[in-house]
Amino acid sequence: MNAYEIRNSFLDFFRSKEHTIVPSAPIVVKNDPTLMFTNAGMNQFKDIFLGNQPSKWKRAADSQKCLRVSGKHNDLEEVGHDTYHHTMFEMLGNWSFGDYFKKEAIAYAWEYLTEVVKIDKDRLYVTVFGGDEKDGQPADMEAYGYWKDHVSEDRIIYGNKKDNFWEMGETGPCGPCSEIHIDLRDDEARKQIPGRDLVNMDDPQVIEIWNLVFMQYNRMADGHLVELPAKHVDTGMGFERLVRVLQGKTSNYDTDVFQPIIQAIAKMSGIEYGKAEKTDVAMRVIADHLRAVSFAIADGQLPSNNGAGYVIRRVLRRAVRYGFTFLGFEEPFVCQLLPILVQQMEHNYPEIKSQQELVSKVIREEEASFLRTLAQGIKRFEGYVEQHPQQDIDGNFAFELFDTFGFPIDLTQLMASEKGINVDMEGFKANLEEQKNRSRKAAEKANGDWVVVNESEQPTEFVGYTDMSCESHILRFREVVAKKKTHFEIVLDKTPFYAEMGGEVGDTGTLTSENETVKILNTVKENNLVIHITEQLPQNPETAFNAAIDVERRQRIANNHSATHLMHAALRQVLGTHVEQKGSLVDDQRLRFDFSHFSKMTPEEIRQVEKIVNQNPECDLRRNPD
Numbered sequence: 001m002n003a004y005e006i007r008n009s010f011l012d013f014f015r016s017k018e019h020t021i022v023p024s025a026p027i028v029v030k031n032d033p034t035l036m037f038t039n040a041g042m043n044q045f046k047d048i049f050l051g052n053q054p055s056k057w058k059r060a061a062d063s064q065k066c067l068r069v070s071g072k073h074n075d076l077e078e079v080g081h082d083t084y085h086h087t088m089f090e091m092l093g094n095w096s097f098g099d100y101f102k103k104e105a106i107a108y109a110w111e112y113l114t115e116v117v118k119i120d121k122d123r124l125y126v127t128v129f130g131g132d133e134k135d136g137q138p139a140d141m142e143a144y145g146y147w148k149d150h151v152s153e154d155r156i157i158y159g160n161k162k163d164n165f166w167e168m169g170e171t172g173p174c175g176p177c178s179e180i181h182i183d184l185r186d187d188e189a190r191k192q193i194p195g196r197d198l199v200n201m202d203d204p205q206v207i208e209i210w211n212l213v214f215m216q217y218n219r220m221a222d223g224h225l226v227e228l229p230a231k232h233v234d235t236g237m238g239f240e241r242l243v244r245v246l247q248g249k250t251s252n253y254d255t256d257v258f259q260p261i262i263q264a265i266a267k268m269s270g271i272e273y274g275k276a277e278k279t280d281v282a283m284r285v286i287a288d289h290l291r292a293v294s295f296a297i298a299d300g301q302l303p304s305n306n307g308a309g310y311v312i313r314r315v316l317r318r319a320v321r322y323g324f325t326f327l328g329f330e331e332p333f334v335c336q337l338l339p340i341l342v343q344q345m346e347h348n349y350p351e352i353k354s355q356q357e358l359v360s361k362v363i364r365e366e367e368a369s370f371l372r373t374l375a376q377g378i379k380r381f382e383g384y385v386e387q388h389p390q391q392d393i394d395g396n397f398a399f400e401l402f403d404t405f406g407f408p409i410d411l412t413q414l415m416a417s418e419k420g421i422n423v424d425m426e427g428f429k430a431n432l433e434e435q436k437n438r439s440r441k442a443a444e445k446a447n448g449d450w451v452v453v454n455e456s457e458q459p460t461e462f463v464g465y466t467d468m469s470c471e472s473h474i475l476r477f478r479e480v481v482a483k484k485k486t487h488f489e490i491v492l493d494k495t496p497f498y499a500e501m502g503g504e505v506g507d508t509g510t511l512t513s514e515n516e517t518v519k520i521l522n523t524v525k526e527n528n529l530v531i532h533i534t535e536q537l538p539q540n541p542e543t544a545f546n547a548a549i550d551v552e553r554r555q556r557i558a559n560n561h562s563a564t565h566l567m568h569a570a571l572r573q574v575l576g577t578h579v580e581q582k583g584s585l586v587d588d589q590r591l592r593f594d595f596s597h598f599s600k601m602t603p604e605e606i607r608q609v610e611k612i613v614n615q616n617p618e619c620d621l622r623r624n625p626d
């Protein structure tokens with residue numbers, strides 16, 4: 001089977017087990033401060049697991065685009081050097097929302113692997129959670145018992161918390177898990193060392209392919225576990241690993257998921273893949289990062305100087321400098337590989353096709369600018385070496401190259417070794433450590449646990465399209481310390497407050513009870529929770545409040561929101577239908593609308609857009625009073 005057929009066989013199997021096939025969520029996460037990118041198939045269901053939102057389905061399955069380049073799950077540095085880690089990968093998953101649990105999850109996985117795609121049972125091993133004293137968790141004997149129905153006990157291995165207790169992040173849904181591993185070594189090697197001894201030992205031929213998580217708990221900010229309202233199943237299988245197994249390859253990169261891209265890189269560089277480790281690593285890095293960066297941009301995350309945008313910029317730069325250093329690419333090359341990726345993926349992920357032009361242009365510009373920076377850095381390096389003949393490269397200077405010119409330290413070391421000199425690594429590391437400490441301090445944020453005031457399973461009712469105030473009760477609140485300042489976050493049963501979303505600022509206003517008034521400074525959304533931010537917690541949170549927004553401010557925001565739509569339509573009329581909203585900011589003072597176009601707008605085009613917007617009959621009604 002080719003990759004496309006394998007993906008479909010998984011979805012077909014779970015369809016036949018009454019699962020609804022749902023689309024992949026975007027790879028870029030916009031409304032969960034604990035995540036930058038989708039790092040697992042379950043992310044889009046987090047609120048269902050936590051009981052914040054009812055589920056539309058009892059059972060679901062999908063193939064989810066994931067990216068593991070930041071936070072708790074980060075594989076970036078491994079990528080390219082081994083043959084089975086990726087930044088972007090597809091996770092095949094099936095979910096039960098309070099429906100089936102361990103028994104069926106285990107039976108389905110076993111049936112799919114051994115009867116549908118017919119993997120040799122003799123190569124499979126499974127792990128179960130062996131318990132954890134600190135968490136007060138016993139070994140998962142229930143999963144052990146169900147596995148015994150399928151495999152002999154010498155194939156069931158107990159694992160520790162690191163491998164067999166899955167957590168999405170520092171807080172959030174989690175639970176014991178059971179992994180399925182496969183031994184892909186040849187018979188001779190298998191005879192010498194039993195596969196079970198190599199499970200979770202980083203052997204490139206004995207790898208995990210599927211993780212079955214039994215979601216039972218919520219990890220709280222102080223580290224303790226709270227039982228979830230219902231028990232769920234969250235499974236995730238590495239699609240690229242499954243393809244490798246079924247296509248009989250020893251590396252994920254040898255499958256039809258990666259080979260078309262790798263062969264194109266080989267052709268462009270004139271270097272054959274499989275000839276030398278260094279150039280092979282570079283080709284793998286580029287093939288992997290092309291996918292990560294393209295999908296992130298297609299889903300709306302442009303490279304930038306901070307946050308998620310900076311992560312994407314770094315991933316792309318990593319690809320560029322591997323190409324530059326090891327394959328001799330001095331002109332933008334990653335963007336030239338995009339058509340191959342689009343051809344491979346457009347059937348399952350149409351967004352990559354519809355955004356192709358934009359993705360290509362953004363990557364090309366990023367590459368060109370980074371290659372210019374690299375060239376400048378090389379000049380600085382040459383200048384330094386001339387000024388300090390026969391001297392090692394000072395750690396501060398190596399750090400400057402790293403920080404300002406994006407030179408990874410191994411590139412500086414390589415250039416130094418070509419001159420027969422060394423780099424002061426101690427000095428470099430000290431600089432790096434200092435920088436890390438600085439950013440750690442800047443990012444410090446501690447969420448306290450939610451304090452429940454009134455129990456409710458229902459999400460907050462939003463009445464703000466029609467009502468500017470309403471009677472309301474506090475469901476829960478928590479204390480948050482960010483950058484040494486404390487604020488409180490409040491969830492209400494009913495609210496007129498519109499939460500910051502898609503670039504539109506949230507409402508401000510007041511909560512008033514018989515005895516006091518507290519100011520709401522902003523409203524944001526975290527997953528699907530509407531959070532009201534205040535610096536002052538009401539003294540009596542159990543009482544009834546009147547929740548009222550600042551009406552005049554809301555009207556101004558609404559005006560600017562409407563103007564965004566009018567401007568979008570006008571831009572499409574003047575420049576063409578490729579104009580799509582890539583980002584925006586709408587507040588009570590102004591609006592900003594981000595879009596891509598192939599050239600700078602001319603003054604005439606700008607005038608035309610202004611004219612169309614201002615002539616729109618709606619405009620007079622909605623014009624901002626200012």
Ligand code: SER
Nearest residue numbers: 040211213234235236
């Ligand atoms: N959430 C689990 C994982 O990412 C299973 O899907 O491995």
